[in-house]
Amino acid sequence: MMSAQQMLKVYVTRRIPQEGMKLLQKAGICNLSVWDSDEPVPRAELLKGVAGAHGLLCLLSDKIDAEVLDAAGPNLKVISTLSVGFDHLAIDEIKKRGIRVGYTPDVLTDATAELTVALLLTTCRRLPEGVEEVKNGGWSTWKPLWLCSYGLSGSTVGVIGLGRIGLAIARRLKPFGVKRLLYTGRQPKPQAQEVDGEYVPLDTLVRESDFVVVSCSLTPDTQGLCDKTFFSKMKKTSVFINTSRGAVVNQEDLFGALSSGQIAAAGLDVTTPEPLPTDHPLLSLKNCVVLPHIGSATYSTRGVMSELTANNLLAGLTGSEMPSELKL
């Protein structure tokens, strides 16, 4: 058992599922300081709280930049994020300081792929509109031309970014009778064979797909990728889905494409900013379904994410191998 002085300071930026907290408490090496709330830690509190920390457990909503790293000071050995995405971390600054990073790939792949399929079907089959019509009395009778929409059978699906999650989405969509599965990314992926994936240029994917699914990470290359030009190439009957990061999309251009009928519909689990203000123009559109970033939100997935985040952090503190270390 470590003495109180030897204990390593760990700052946790939010209340997290108890699975991870228990591991941190049980380890007996952490002096835990927790922002014990469901709401994000205010920046000033974060800067104060992180001072002198050896470990930082953070969320995707915490921007970890040079200012935070400077506020933490030279003790900081490890940052462990409760997310697979790491676009909120200033990687260059972190690397420069020799700090290790843990993240949570794989464990949220199934939940996120499942949510993506749910969002795609909800959007293309106009479920929110249908539910609303039932409630508001708009459902007068069975009508041959009412609430018709586009289905997956016989369609072409284009996945932007056939990584772990992109592939899991493709696997789940194929049995719906998808005829062609196109994908794009930095290079062709051997694992695409499993879903008969065709590696195509982005331009081809955008022009030929009935469903465009964004599943890439946010990088300088993908920031604002889905803009006016992108939407102008999509079919008028096509549906756009994004469950990666909001900043991959130019939302003004998406609003233009949806309101002018340039594309049929969009489903977003991620936006800029998050939360999206309730008076945002996208929320006024019937053909836009917006969810509050719940891709990985199943009890079991969040529990496992929390455990993995704690184990990454503990490994970083003790200088041992992390279960999931981000190669910097």
Ligand SMILES: O=C(O)[C@H](O)CO
């Ligand atoms: O990056 C992530 O982990 C997702 O966006 C939320 O689980």
